[in-house]
Amino acid sequence: MTLTSCDPRPVLTAAEMRAAEARVIAAGTPALDLMERAGAATVAAILAFDPPSSAVVLCGPGNNxxxxxxxxxxxxxxxxAVRVATSGPPRSDPARAAAAAWDGAVEYFDAEPATLCVDALYGTGLTRALPAPEAAALARLAGAARTSVALDLPSGAASDDGALLGEVPAFDLTVAFGALKPAHLLEPARSRxxxxxxxxxxxxxxxxxxxDNLRxxxxxxxxxxxxxxxxxxxxLGGGVGRGGAARLSAQAALHLAGAVTLGVPGAAVIENAAxxxxxxxxxxxxAEALAALISAARPRALVAGPGLGTHARAAALIDGSLASGVPLVLDGDAFTHFAGDPGRLAxxxxxxxxxxxxEGExxxxxxxxxxNRIDRARTAAALTGAVVVLKAADTVIAAPDGRVRINTHAAPWLATAGxxxxxxxIIAGLLAGGRDSFDAACAGVWLHGDLGVRGGPGLTADAMHALLPAALAAL
Ligand SMILES: NC(=O)C1=CN([C@@H]2O[C@H](COP(=O)(O)OP(=O)(O)OC[C@H]3O[C@@H](n4cnc5c(N)ncnc54)[C@H](O)[C@@H]3O)[C@@H](O)[C@H]2O)[C@@H](O)CC1
Ligand SMILES: Nc1ncnc2c1ncn2[C@@H]1O[C@H](COP(=O)(O)OP(=O)(O)O)[C@@H](O)[C@H]1O
Ligand SMILES: [K+]
Structure with missing residues (x-):
């Protein structure tokens, strides 16, 4: 498949990267050629980002x-004006060849700072926290530089799950070789x-x-x-005084669907009508009233969970929604209904x-x-046969067939009740428009993230739906 600039970018684990590299090498490309291409692309990126007058390059023992x-x-x-600092000689053949082609001096980690600090200590091969002297040198030299650049990954970030194995500086630029890795999209590494x-x-x-998840x-x-x-x-909404969550869902859905009906218990009709x-x-x-409403209104999507409650009516409506076979978004209290028993949900x-x-739900x-979050979302989707949207700053969307998208188009202003x-x-509105469940979930997460970017400081959930027309118009 040929990727264009609008195609989603592949995200590969360290093992998948090694396999891809091995395939290319087996097909006749020397490892040193890959290294030369990585180096040339990095220098082009550095010169485009912030051309330095001096640089200190910290080199680790492997291919990074x-x-x-x-x-x-x-x-x-x-x-x-470049200086290289290292704690020892390279250990792999292509790295030895690359080091042999460097004819400048090689210093130890007590090197003086420069305008640019290049972190080439560890990439996808990192297995544990950096040795303390290396971590200290990296922090000192990256901190003193005008620009700090990480090759492939910030050293100390675990490639496959985005964990930090120790103190990791915040870099200005990271050049990912060949493909994105989970650490480029998952927190906390992504923020470094x-x-x-x-x-x-x-x-x-x-x-x-x-x-990654695209617009x-x-x-x-x-x-x-x-x-x-x-x-x-x-x-489906809950009882008296608990209707806010369902109303927020209904109002958001209405910006995408042609019609929205809120179904509430008799006691909550007056509150919601107002x-x-x-x-x-x-x-x-x-459940009987729900079945009658579904048969009369022929909805193309249902939402069950937000503010629904945990009593017998909620349980009956969640089960009835699932039994109807109508495309369904389950949230909030629906997870309490199936707590600890995903097999029953499946x-x-x-x-x-x-x-x-x-994460809590x-x-x-x-x-x-x-x-990691990717593995867990993927397993949960395979286990239940549902699309799983594992929400956070780095939301992961997984389909039962193993497809995964990681969304980073969002803002922390989204961390607000409701x-x-x-x-x-939003996802229900997109389902009602005829998208399949994975597509609706991916598009919905992106659009929701866009509301956070647009809304900015002070955003509240009840202000969010009013931002949807502008977000849609900009697609
Ligand atoms: N996969 C690819 O297609 C390409 C990979 N390239 C580079 O190759 C890198 C991966 O190279 P390697 O597999 O050699 O891995 P690294 O260079 O990331 O590090 C591996 C070496 O560091 C040691 N090590 C790991 N953690 C350590 C720690 N905490 N303290 C001390 N030593 C530690 C390992 O024993 C091994 O010797 C990528 O990140 C990328 O920079 C590029 O050369 C171009 C293409
Ligand atoms: N720091 C953050 N950055 C970006 N998005 C976030 C952040 N924190 C939360 N979100 C998003 O905000 C939403 C919060 O949802 P949730 O926790 O269910 O809130 P509530 O239960 O109050 O409705 C999720 O879509 C989540 O991805
Ligand atoms: K690195």
Whole structure:
């Protein structure tokens, strides 16, 4: 597959990177050529970002260090005063060859600072925290430089899960070789990368089952659309005084679907009638009332969970929603209903289902699972047959067939009460427009993130839905 600038970018684990590299080497490209390409791309990125007058390049023992020797040589050839610092000689053949081609001096980690600090200590091969003298030298030289650049990854960041194995400076620029790694998108490592440039080193076609999450296309209604062909969403709300969450979902869904009905218990009809204009309101006391409403309104998406409660009515409506086979977003209290029993949820899944748990809700439903956020979301999707949106600053969206998208288009202003209810409504609105569940979840997470970027400081969940028309118009 040929990637264009609009295609999602593959995200590869360290093992997948090694396999891709081994394939290219087996097909006849020497490892040193890959290193030369990585070095050349890095120097181009550095000169475009902030041309330095002097540079100190910290080189580690592996191929990341080898890349560093190439960068040192090419920067010097570009007229930069370059020094190399290392704690020992390179240990791999291509790194030894790269080091042999560097004809300048090699210092120890007590080197003087320079305008540019290049971190070529460790990349995907890092297995444990940096030795203390190396970590201290990196912190000192990166801190003193005008610009700090990490080759492939900030040294100390774990490639596959974005954990920090020790103190890691915040870099200005990270040049990722061949493909993004999870650490470029997952916190806390992502925040240490600065600007990220992906350098093509000629690895050929890459596995795209895990990619970053891209801006979706605008969901445009047909010219002859009417409100029901645009799709009808039913949001199930809870009891008196608990209706805010469902109203937030309903209002968000209405910016994407043609019609939205909020289904509430009899006691909460008056409260909700006083708070709603465009969304319709129906009394839904039990599973029979829900089945009747579904058969009359023929909705193309349901939302169950936000503010629904944990009593018998909530349980009946969650089970009834799943049994209907109508595309469904489950959030909030729905995870309490299935707490610790994902197998029961898996058995109940009939149609397209999107689960939108944050970490706490994920643990409530699936228990304590091993692996990073990508692994856990993927396992949960495979286990339940539902699309899983594991929410955070670095939301991971996983499909039952193993596809994963990692979203970084967001802002911390989204961390506000009710924000997740808005997300559930957006995804339901996109489902009602006819997207499949994975596509709706990915597009919904991107759009929701865009509301955080647009809304900025002081954003509240009830202000979010009003930002949707501008976010949609900009797609
Ligand atoms: N995969 C690819 O296609 C390419 C990879 N390249 C580079 O190769 C790198 C991976 O190279 P390597 O696999 O040699 O890995 P690294 O260079 O990241 O480090 C591996 C070496 O460091 C040692 N090590 C690991 N953690 C340590 C610690 N905490 N303290 C002390 N020593 C430690 C290991 O025993 C090994 O000797 C990538 O990050 C990238 O920079 C590039 O050369 C170009 C293409
Ligand atoms: N620091 C952050 N940066 C970006 N997005 C965030 C951050 N914190 C939370 N979010 C997003 O905000 C939403 C919060 O949802 P949730 O925790 O369910 O809130 P609530 O239950 O109050 O509705 C999620 O979509 C999450 O991805
Ligand atoms: K590095």
């Amino acid at each position: 260090g080898g890349d560093g020797y190439v960068v040192a040589r090419l920067l010097a050839a570009a007229g930069v 990368c600065g600007r990220i440039v992906v350098a093509d080193v000629g690895l050929g076609p890459l596995d795209t089952s895990c990619t 979706p296309p605008l969901p445009t209604p047909a010219a002859d659309a009417h409100k029901y062909t645009r799709g009808h969403v039913i949001v 708070r709603l204009d465009s969304p319709m309101l129906r009394r839904v006391d039990d 058995k109940a899944v009939r149609g397209p289902v999107v689960l939108t748990p944050h 994920f643990a409530r439903l699936f228990g304590d699972r091993p692996g 924000s997740g209810d808005v997300l559930a409504g």
